[in-house]
Amino acid sequence: MTNGDLPRYTGDASPYGGGDPYADYRTPGPAGFPFSHLPDLADRRLGAGVLAANDEFFAERENLLTPEAAHFDPAAFGHKGKVMDGWETRRRRGTDGDHPFPAEGDHDWALIRLGAPGVIRGIVVDTAHFRGNYPQSVSVEGACVEGSPAPAELLADDVEWTTLVPRTAIGGHAANGFAVHAERRFTHLRLSQHPDGGIARLRVHGEVVPAPRWLAALGTFDLAALENGGQVEDASDRFYSSPTNTIRPGRSRKMDDGWETRRRRGTGNDWVRYRLTGQSVIRAVEIDTGYLKGNAAGWAALSGRDGEHGDWVELLSRTRLQPDTVHRFLLADAPAVTHVRLDIFPDGGIARLRLHGSLTEEGTARLATRHRELGG
Secondary structure (H helix, E strand, O other): OOHHHOOOOOEOOOOOOOOOOOOOOEOOOOOOOOOOOOOEOOOHHHOOEEEEEOOOOOEOHHHHHOOOOOOOOOOOEEOOEEOOOOEEOOOOOOOEOOEOOOOOOOOEEEEEEEEEEEEEEEEEEEOOOOOOOOOOEEEEEEEOOOOOOOHHHHOOOOOOOEEEEEEEEOEOOEEEEEEOOOOOOEEEEEEEEEOOOEEOEEEEEEEEOOOHHHHHHHOOEEOOOHHHOOEEEEEOOOOOOOHHHHHOOOOOOOHHHOEEOOOOOOOOOEEEEEEEEEEEEEEEEEEEOOOOOOOOOOEEEEEEEOOOOOOOEEEEEEEEOOOOOEEEEEOOOOOOEEEEEEEEEOOOEEOEEEEEEEEOHHHHHHHHHHHHHOOO
């Protein structure tokens, strides 16, 4: 996948004329970009944050990472002008009346701490509702700096920044997507807009690469959790909400904060397949149906396998579930596995799945090798 394969948007969108503010929003469609199924490493719910920006005169930098789509209120104006749901800087000017336009290198920037460090596969710079006040072009760089560096430390001369998105023209009121091919682990991004303007949202899709030393110190942890490198590989149904919700941090806060399938008729059942942090042994399982009251799954079963082509082995036999409840199960003598499949019967939803256990020696070694190969 190259950026030439992705839809490109340039130029202004038409002024808002009333009605649905997203009616003329330029996007690749409901399926999104080829990398849209991967988790957002800059998700605020994972602990991501916008550490600093050189300018946020019209709209705060923190809006960049709001999980929900940008909101537009055509009647909302404040003392500084139109209230926008995004990050918007003031208009840059040249040095004097004979040179009124910004110089070629003038630009605004924001520093982003990823919620989960990892390999980035795609970036979306979303200019929703910025129709004539979006940046002419954007660029994105990434760095790997462990710990909790302050903005001044990230901007120091000795920090190595890798170009992920070269300076590229974008369009207003559009989801501007970019494929990324840097096989490295990143912890922070620097988003630049040239020369100024507004960006509604930033999405950073990729694969979580956790720190092996941290997981080793924990010993027992949630092997399926997104922040620990767990990942949803596939699912039978994503109609109402994403199965990735089941491995997000914390408890669900409302019904669509979990995974819910459409109503199944006839035979069969719904399922999700997970890839764990690494080869590991699961000792305790939590299946949470929080906020799913009339639509929780009726029963659930859990199976696991070791490797991409191993045989599936039963870990938890088919068990009755209750609505809006945390169910806890202890596993005795479970085999080492790398993948887990959750089957629900016949349909419905679950809010969270927690698989508590420890990496095997082989799992620990593989994780450490990958971390090292990616520059961690």
